[in-house]
Amino acid sequence: MQDIFMFITDMILGGYLGLLIICFIINMIPFLSPSNMVLAGAAMLLLPGFNPILVGLIVAIAATSAKLIHFLIVRGSRMVLSEERLLSLDSEKNRVEKWGAFALFIAAASPVPDDPLIIYVGLTKYNTVKFTISYFIGKVAVTILGALIGYSVGGFFESMPIVLASIALTALITGFLFKRKTEGKESDELQEILEDEIFSNEIEEGTDTTSE
Secondary structure (H helix, E strand, C coil), X not given: CHHXXXXXXXXXXXXXXXXXXXXXXXXXXXXXXXXXXXXXXXXXXXXXXXXXXXXHHHHHHHHHHHHHHHHHHHHHHHHHXXXXXXXXXHCCHHHHHHHHHHHHHHHHHCCCCCHHHHHHHHHCCCCXXXXXXXXXXXXXXXXXXXXXXXXXXXXXXXXXXXXXXXXHHHHHHHHHXXXXXXXXXXXXXXXXXXXXXXHHHHHHHHHHHHHC
């Protein structure tokens, strides 16, 4: 855990670009993304001279970019699903169109795990632009808040910003490792579903070829 802590700290100390890269890397890990609000706050504690609004924007952009990639991958995975499952998903489109933007905003702006929702809206072919805007607005609201809190706390405890940042990052990594244990099962279940669909499609194609 110490190595992870040092790597994240070094990247943040690298400036705005380092912050963008590390936030993107962290958010690219499915089902295991830690709190971006804490990440933004820790960045401000480590670098109190940074602009908190800009820090919040950078963290939100990195998080949204990573989740957009997840969304597009899931959206593309529809091709391996059976016709029956696709019909079932398509029947949910009206509900997703009605509540998708609000649900994405809430998921992005709260500690609620957002990966299951991203999978759901991706499989129902939710509009990519709507996804990006809704998720970004929710995420930027919470990351700017986190950065402002970090800025305020850092100013109040002027002699201890590094200590406070260390505590925040330690909590972040601990939560990251805990989520890896508790939410890894969801990733395994999704993988099993996709594998079942792929294998069943291959069997059906093989049967059709044999019959011909």
